[in-house]
Amino acid sequence: MPPVLEVRNLTKRFPGITATDAVNFTLEAGEIHAFLGENGAGKSTLMNMLYGLYRPDEGQILLNGHAVQINGANDAIKRGLGMVHQHFMLVPTLTVTENIILGNEVVNGLLIDIASAQQRIRSLAQTFGLDIPVDAIVHDLPVGVQQRVEIVKALYRGADILILDEPTAVLTPQEADDLFVVIKRLKAQGKSIIFISHKLREVLALADRISVLRRGKLVGDTTPAQADEAKLASMMVGRDVVLHIEKHPATPGEVVLDINHLQVADERGNIAVSDVSLQIHRGEIVGIAGVQGNGQTELVAAVTGLIQPLDGTIVVAGADITGQGTNRAIDAGMGHIPEDRQQHGLVLSYSIADNMVLSTYDIAPFATGLVINEAPIAAQATTLVQRFDVRTGSIEALASTLSGGNQQKVVVARELARPLKLLVAAQPTRGLDVGSIEFIHKSIVAERDNGTGVLLVSAELDEILALADRIMVMYRGQIIAEVPGAGADRNQIGLLMAGITSTGATA
Amino acid sequence: MSIPPPTPPTNGWRTWIGILLVPVLAIFTALVIGAIIIVATGADVISAYGGLFMGAIGSPRAIAYTLVEATPYIFGGLAVLIGFRAGLFNIGVEGQIAVGSMCAAVVGAFVTLPPGLHAIVAFVAGALGGALWGAIPGWLRARTGAHEVITTIMFNYIAIRSTDYLIKVPFLDKASSSQRTPFIAEGAQIPFLFGADNRLHTGFLIAIVAVIATAWILKRTIIGFEIRTTGANPDAAHYAGMNVPRTIILTMALSGLMAGMAGASQVLGLEHNLKASFSAGYGFDSIAIALLAASNPLGVIPAAIFWGALRNGAGLMQLNSGISINLINIVQALVIAFVAADQIVRQIYRIRSARSAGITLSRGWGR
Numbered sequence: 001m002p003p004v005l006e007v008r009n010l011t012k013r014f015p016g017i018t019a020t021d022a023v024n025f026t027l028e029a030g031e032i033h034a035f036l037g038e039n040g041a042g043k044s045t046l047m048n049m050l051y052g053l054y055r056p057d058e059g060q061i062l063l064n065g066h067a068v069q070i071n072g073a074n075d076a077i078k079r080g081l082g083m084v085h086q087h088f089m090l091v092p093t094l095t096v097t098e099n100i101i102l103g104n105e106v107v108n109g110l111l112i113d114i115a116s117a118q119q120r121i122r123s124l125a126q127t128f129g130l131d132i133p134v135d136a137i138v139h140d141l142p143v144g145v146q147q148r149v150e151i152v153k154a155l156y157r158g159a160d161i162l163i164l165d166e167p168t169a170v171l172t173p174q175e176a177d178d179l180f181v182v183i184k185r186l187k188a189q190g191k192s193i194i195f196i197s198h199k200l201r202e203v204l205a206l207a208d209r210i211s212v213l214r215r216g217k218l219v220g221d222t223t224p225a226q227a228d229e230a231k232l233a234s235m236m237v238g239r240d241v242v243l244h245i246e247k248h249p250a251t252p253g254e255v256v257l258d259i260n261h262l263q264v265a266d267e268r269g270n271i272a273v274s275d276v277s278l279q280i281h282r283g284e285i286v287g288i289a290g291v292q293g294n295g296q297t298e299l300v301a302a303v304t305g306l307i308q309p310l311d312g313t314i315v316v317a318g319a320d321i322t323g324q325g326t327n328r329a330i331d332a333g334m335g336h337i338p339e340d341r342q343q344h345g346l347v348l349s350y351s352i353a354d355n356m357v358l359s360t361y362d363i364a365p366f367a368t369g370l371v372i373n374e375a376p377i378a379a380q381a382t383t384l385v386q387r388f389d390v391r392t393g394s395i396e397a398l399a400s401t402l403s404g405g406n407q408q409k410v411v412v413a414r415e416l417a418r419p420l421k422l423l424v425a426a427q428p429t430r431g432l433d434v435g436s437i438e439f440i441h442k443s444i445v446a447e448r449d450n451g452t453g454v455l456l457v458s459a460e461l462d463e464i465l466a467l468a469d470r471i472m473v474m475y476r477g478q479i480i481a482e483v484p485g486a487g488a489d490r491n492q493i494g495l496l497m498a499g500i501t502s503t504g505a506t507a
Numbered sequence: 508m509s510i511p512p513p514t515p516p517t518n519g520w521r522t523w524i525g526i527l528l529v530p531v532l533a534i535f536t537a538l539v540i541g542a543i544i545i546v547a548t549g550a551d552v553i554s555a556y557g558g559l560f561m562g563a564i565g566s567p568r569a570i571a572y573t574l575v576e577a578t579p580y581i582f583g584g585l586a587v588l589i590g591f592r593a594g595l596f597n598i599g600v601e602g603q604i605a606v607g608s609m610c611a612a613v614v615g616a617f618v619t620l621p622p623g624l625h626a627i628v629a630f631v632a633g634a635l636g637g638a639l640w641g642a643i644p645g646w647l648r649a650r651t652g653a654h655e656v657i658t659t660i661m662f663n664y665i666a667i668r669s670t671d672y673l674i675k676v677p678f679l680d681k682a683s684s685s686q687r688t689p690f691i692a693e694g695a696q697i698p699f700l701f702g703a704d705n706r707l708h709t710g711f712l713i714a715i716v717a718v719i720a721t722a723w724i725l726k727r728t729i730i731g732f733e734i735r736t737t738g739a740n741p742d743a744a745h746y747a748g749m750n751v752p753r754t755i756i757l758t759m760a761l762s763g764l765m766a767g768m769a770g771a772s773q774v775l776g777l778e779h780n781l782k783a784s785f786s787a788g789y790g791f792d793s794i795a796i797a798l799l800a801a802s803n804p805l806g807v808i809p810a811a812i813f814w815g816a817l818r819n820g821a822g823l824m825q826l827n828s829g830i831s832i833n834l835i836n837i838v839q840a841l842v843i844a845f846v847a848a849d850q851i852v853r854q855i856y857r858i859r860s861a862r863s864a865g866i867t868l869s870r871g872w873g874r
Binding site for chain 1: 727728729730731732736739740742743745746747748749750
C-alpha cells in the first residue's frame with residue numbers, strides 16, 4: 001500500500017531565499033511524524049504547501065499514491081487534510097457546535113440541523129476521547145479545550161491526515177499531556193499525524209519518526225529510539241549546543257526589588273494582579289512560572305513603570321518607583337527585556353546603533369547638552385554588536401532587517417550595556433532559535449553573577465527550570481507557591497501552573 | 508519567511524534617486540494629464556506651458572516672485588513635516604498662521620520700539636502666537652487623547668473667525684477704505700533683499716535657516732530623537748523612558764512656531780498689514796508640501812519653490828493661452844494624489860517598491 005502522503009523534491013522559493021529545498025518525506029497510515037526545526041527553517045512553508053496555501057515551485061505531493069495539486073484550504077479539506085493552527089481559527093462568540101459546523105452546515109430546509117450535527121460531533125468526540133462541551137461558548141473555554149474543538153472540527157470535515165502546528169505552545173504541561181493522549185488515540189484509530197514542534201522532549205516522547213529541517217533542507221530523518229535531545233538539537237542548529245546552562249549556586253545579597261501588596265488592572269480594567277508581594281536580592285534569578293495570561297504581563301508592566309498599579313508599592317534598590325513611569329525605573333537601575341520586542345523593545349525603522357541608545361540617548365557620552373554625539377553611539381554599537389554576537393553587516397542596518405534572534409540580541413545588549421541593579425526579563429527567548437536562546441541564557445546568568453537581581457518571567461517551564469534560583473508560580477493574578485530552583489520538580493510546578501496546590505485543591 | 512535579505516549599505520546617488528523618483532514622476536504625470544486637459548479644452552499646450560514656465564522662472568523678476576510665493580510654503584511645509592515626524596497630523600497650520608499673522612500685525616502696528624528691534628519683537632511675537640496655538644491641541648492630545656486632527660480643524664475655525672473679528676473691529680485701520688489693520692511701523696518691517704521692486708524679502712532667508720535648523724534639530728538633538736522615536740514607535744518611546752506626552756506637546760508647539768513664522772513673515776516682509784479674509788489656504792497647501800518633500804526637511808525647499816512657481820506662472824499661462832488659472836489647482840491636486848498614492852506611480856513606471864519604511868502620517872484614534 002502506498003503511503004497516505006508522500007512529498008517528492010518539494011521546493012519553494014521566495015525572493016532572496018529558498019524556503020524549502022527539495023524536501024522528501026513520507027507519512028504512513030497511523031503514523032506520528034514530527035517535524036523539528038528552528039524558526040525560519042521552513043516548517044511553516046512546508047505545511048502551507050501541503051494545506052494548499054502556497055503553490056510549490058518544484059516537486060510533487062502524492063496522496064495515497066496519486067499526484068495531486070492542492071488549490072487552497074478548501075481543496076485540502078476535501079482531500080482529507082486537516083490543520084490545527086498555532087493560533088486557533090475559532091469564532092470566540094459562537095458555541096462549540098456552531099464553530100465546528102461553520103461553513104459545513106447540515107441544512108434542513110432553511111434551518112440548520114443543529115441536533116443531527118451535535119449527534120455527529122458527540123460520536124466523533126467519544127471515538128477519539130475528545131471531551132468537549134458542545135453547547136458552551138468558545139471564549140469561555142480554557143485554551144486546551146479550544147484546541148480539542150479545533151481537532152474535532154478537522155475530524156468533522158473528514159480529515160485523515162492532521163497537521164498540528166506547535167500545538168503545545170499555549171498549553172500547560174498537563175494540558176499537553178492530555179493532548180498527547182488524544183494524539184495517540186487518533187493514531188490508534190488509523191489517523192496520520194504531522195506534529196510540528198521545536199520542543200525536543202515532546203518530539204521524543206510522541207513521534208514515531210522525526211524529520212529535522214534546517215534552512216529549508218531536510219537534514220535528518222530519525223526515530224526517538226535512535227536520537228536524544230542533544231543529538232536533535234545539534235541537527236537543528238548545525239553544531240553542538242549546550243542545552244543545560246552551567247551555573248553556580250546563587251549568592252544573594254541585599255534586596256533590590258521589594259514589591260508589596262501589588263494590585264494591577266489589565267487594559268479592560270479587570271484585576272490582573274492581586275496582592276502580589278515578592279522580594280528579589282542581588283545576585284539571584286527569581287523565575288515566575290505560569291501559563292500565559294495569568295497576570296505576568298501586567299506584573300511586569302507595573303514593575304517597569306509602563307502602567308500604573310492600582311495599589312501597593314514597588315521599591316527598587318531603596319527607591320520607591322511606584323507608578324512613576326519608565327524613566328524613574330531606568331534611573332533606579334532597572335533594565336527591561338520586554339515581552340514583545342517589536343512593540344516595545346525596538347524601533348524597527350531605526351538603525352541598530354540608534355536602537356542601542358534608546359534609553360541612554362540623552363546622557364553622556366551620547367549627548368552633550370541637547371546635542372547628540374554620533375561617534376560614541378557608533379562606537380558603542382560596534383562594541384555591543386561584537387560582544388553580543390549580533391549577526392549584521394553594519395551597525396547602520398535597520399532593526400527591521402534582522403532576524404528575530406538578532407533583534408532580541410540588540411535588545412539584550414542595550415539593556416545589559418548599562419550598569420544594572422535589577423533586570424526584568426519577560427519571555428526573553430520567545431520565538432528564538434536554539435543558538436540565540438543559549439546565548440541569551442548565558443548573558444542573563446552572567447548578569448546575575450555580576451550581582452544584578454533578575455526577575456525572569458517565562459511561559460516556558462524549561463526556561464524557568466534552567467535559569468531560576470527561586471521559582472514562583474503565578475496563577476490567576478496571584479503568586480500561589482514558591483519553590484527553590486535547584487531540584488525543582490517539573491511535574492509539581494506543572495500542577496501548580498494549572499492552579500492545583502499540593503493539597504489537591506484548586507487555588 | 509523571517510529572514511529578509513540584508514539591505515546593502517546605501518550609497519549616495521542611489522539613495523537620492525530613490526527619494527526623488529516618485530515625486531518627480533508624480534509631477535511629470537500630473538503635467539501630462541494637465542496637458543491632456545488643455546488639449547481637451549481646445550487650447551495650445553505649448554503656449555500654455557510656455558507661459559507657465561516663463562511666468563515662473565523666465566526672468567530674474569519672475570524667479571524672485573516665485574521665491575516670494577514659496578516662502579510661506581517653506582514655513583508651512585516644515586510645520587506639517589515636524590508633526591508627521593512625531594506621528595501627528597497637524598491640520599491646524601492654517602489657524603496657526605492666522606494667529607501668527609495677527610500677533611505680528613498687532614505688535615508691528617500698535618507697539619512702539621526702536622527700528623530693527625521692533626521687527627525682531629514682532630516676528631518673535633508672531634512665531635510664539637503660532638506656537639501657542641499649536642501647543643493647545645498638543646496638550647489636549649497628550650492629556651486627554653483628543654485626536655489632533657479633530658481639534659486642529661476646530662482650532663482653525665476659532666482662529667480664522669477670531670482674527671477676522673479682530674481685524675474688522677478692534678484693530679481696524681479706520682483711515683482705510685478696505686478692511687485691514689493699519690500698516691506696521693517702518694521699523695517693524697523685515698527688509699526687502701533687492702529693493703521693494705521685486706518683493707523678495709528677508710523672510711525667504713529666514714525660511715531657509717528654519718529648514719536647516721529643523722533638519723538639525725530632528726537629526727542631531729535629543730529633542731529630535733524623542734520626536735522621531737515617538738513617531739516611529741510610541742510604545743518603544745514610552746518603554747525607553749521618554750516623556751511621550753511632553754514630546755507631543757513640544758512637537759505641536761514647534762510645528763505651530765513654524766506656522767506662526769509663515770504668518771509673521773508675510774505680514775512683516777510682504778504685506779505690511781493684515782487684511783480681513785487673509786486666509787489664503789497656505790496651511791492646507793502646506794500638507795501637500797510636506798508630502799511632496801517626503802518628510803525630509805531639505806525636500807521642503809524644492810517642493811515649496813515648485814508650488815510657488817506654479818502659482819506664480821499661472822497668470823502668464825492664462826494670459827498666453829486663455830487657460831483658466833484653475834488648471835493649476837488641478838495639476839497641484841494631481842501631484843498630491845500621485846505622491847500620496849505613490850503605488851499608482853510605481854505601477855505606471857514599473858518601479859519596484861523600495862523599502863516600505865513609509866512615513867506614518869498619523870496614528871489611530873484616542874491613544
